[in-house]
Amino acid sequence: GQNIDQPTEMTATEGAIVQINCTYQTSGFNGLFWYQQHAGEAPTFLSYNVLDGLEEKGRFSSFLSRSKGYSYLLLKELQMKDSASYLCAAMDSNYQLIWGAGTKLIIKP
């Protein structure tokens, strides 16, 4: 079956670094997405990885290992506004997105 696993909740301190992990099992693979979702709002796109390695985009970086079915989202210099849910989604061979349940990130001062 198809499955995405990510931690339910994480807590970090303002100014610190946090890594949110995601493992996936899909029928075929066409890329891994990370979205940010603030409470009561729709998700916003953060990153897309289809090749192994690290993609850096400002304070956010995303890593993919296809052989391990593993990705992580790295957030640096955390700000209070980064408090949100982070959704991991893998695209299968039919180009359908398989969504994780999301990781709620709590930032403390």
Next chain:
Amino acid sequence: GAVVSQHPSWVICKSGTSVKIECRSLDFQATTMFWYRQFPKQSLMLMATSNEGSKATYEQGVEKDKFLINHASLTLSTLTVTSAHPEDSSFYICSAKGQGITEAFFGQGTRLTVV
């Protein structure tokens, strides 16, 4: 990124009435649109996928006669919740994808409350 506009942002309706939610791609042609619902603290649940000019493909367990989806143009898709009941209260979100574009862009979402 591309802009997807969803309207209304929130709606309250009486049980038994129908509600239409619109999803528009403002600066690109959306060849594919996705409709999701999301319950509190849960992940997105794909309801249906629609390609412009074709009938929507519904996910298992989603009643196509209750959740009518129309994707008549490359910039507009609508979801109509017919004969709404309190259990249909949820956060409905659309996303749109253009030809050759990898990522899907989300609308703002619609909070539906059926009383």
